[in-house]
Amino acid sequence: MKLNTLIALGALTLSPLALADEILVVMSDTHKMTLKNGTEYKTGVYLNELMEPVKLFLEAGHTLTFASPKGMAPRLDPVSDTPDHFLDTSKAYYNSHKALFNQLMIDDKTHSPVVSFSRIEQIGIDKFDAVFVPGGHAPLGDLVANPKLGAFLKHFNATQKPTGLVCHGPVALLSALPDAKAFETQMKLGKEPTSTKGWIYEGYKMTTFSNSEEAVATQYYLGGDELFYWPQDALTEAGGKYDRSEQDWQPHIVVDRELITGQNNKSSVGVAQALLDKLNK
Numbered sequence: 001m002k003l004n005t006l007i008a009l010g011a012l013t014l015s016p017l018a019l020a021d022e023i024l025v026v027m028s029d030t031h032k033m034t035l036k037n038g039t040e041y042k043t044g045v046y047l048n049e050l051m052e053p054v055k056l057f058l059e060a061g062h063t064l065t066f067a068s069p070k071g072m073a074p075r076l077d078p079v080s081d082t083p084d085h086f087l088d089t090s091k092a093y094y095n096s097h098k099a100l101f102n103q104l105m106i107d108d109k110t111h112s113p114v115v116s117f118s119r120i121e122q123i124g125i126d127k128f129d130a131v132f133v134p135g136g137h138a139p140l141g142d143l144v145a146n147p148k149l150g151a152f153l154k155h156f157n158a159t160q161k162p163t164g165l166v167c168h169g170p171v172a173l174l175s176a177l178p179d180a181k182a183f184e185t186q187m188k189l190g191k192e193p194t195s196t197k198g199w200i201y202e203g204y205k206m207t208t209f210s211n212s213e214e215a216v217a218t219q220y221y222l223g224g225d226e227l228f229y230w231p232q233d234a235l236t237e238a239g240g241k242y243d244r245s246e247q248d249w250q251p252h253i254v255v256d257r258e259l260i261t262g263q264n265n266k267s268s269v270g271v272a273q274a275l276l277d278k279l280n281k
Contacts (some may be wrong), residue, residue: 021062021129021279025054026149026172027114029068029143031075038227041231043141048086049134049166049265050106051097053272057132058100060276065097065128066106069142071116073109077102077136079221087251098255106244116118117148125155133210134268135167140227143172144234145184150175154260157200162278164271166262170208171231173259174238176200183238187229193237202239205256207263210244 027045035041057064067076083094105111131152133139143149153176156163165172177183179195186193196202208231209217218226236242244263245252252263253270259277262271 001201021063022127023056023064023275024120024125024131024152025050025064025066026131026143026152027066027068027074028136028138028142029070029072029074030138033137033141035222035225036228037225039223040220041074041137041225042078043137044077044080045134045138045263046077046080046085046136046167047101048080048097049136049169049268051101052087052268053132053134053164053166053275054104055097055100056272056276057271060279060281065120065123066112066114066116067120068114069117069146071114071119072113073107073112074138075107077138080136080265087266087269097277114226117146117152120152124204125152126159128161129195130162130164130279131156132272133165133169135165135169137168139171139225140231141166144174145180146172146175147180150177150180154200160258160262162237162259162275163258164262164275166268167209167264167269168231170261171234173206173240174190174234177238179184180189184264185233187234189236190229196238199239201259203241204259205241205243205254206235206259206261207243207252207254207267208261209264210248213248213264214250225252 023165031044032042083089174180178198182195183193211230211232214230243254244253251270253267254261255274260271260274
């Protein structure tokens, strides 16, 4: 199911000269996960990390298709539903993005436009001009070792189509490992991964939620329990060249070839703008 921008944003006037590129927006179905010491943690997609880019993509005249592994209606990460996580922390800015989220019915169990990866295979991944993956901790639940997502990313890599991911979203890149499941298992066991040779993103400069930011999240959001492994460590172990901002919680965007990554929730707008710049070239 493709979401036509004119339907999605009835009040938005698009330029007749705008080129309607097809952007695939990939989300996780995970809404709760068990942490390292047994705590059950509610998670989901981060509101601003999804909606700041989505709003910019739609305003630029592009067509979006939302997808997740099973095509379920994604849950919002409870801690993300606040103006504080947006780049602009004003109430009006938050309200405009939350209203669009509700208008698109992203999390509506009956009317959500989100389709499954199997449906994307039927549509044909070659139909898409770019891919975007927002964060929240949820991608650690079902995107790291998903073979269908790995195949999608290999297409975008081989064709050098813009590939944008933000915060915890970059862990989805690990799905393109030759044996992503073995890598994930080894990371969860605290063992040095032995299954990294042949990763298409080896040697790419990239960023993701930093270890120091994750330490804060562990204390304040995870209640002292922790993830089995942290995104920065995983991407570094896989062969990525990790880069980060000088200070935590500051926008930081890294562009290397087709790959665009953002460090944290404050980087969502920058990733979207960089992706749009690539589409416009």
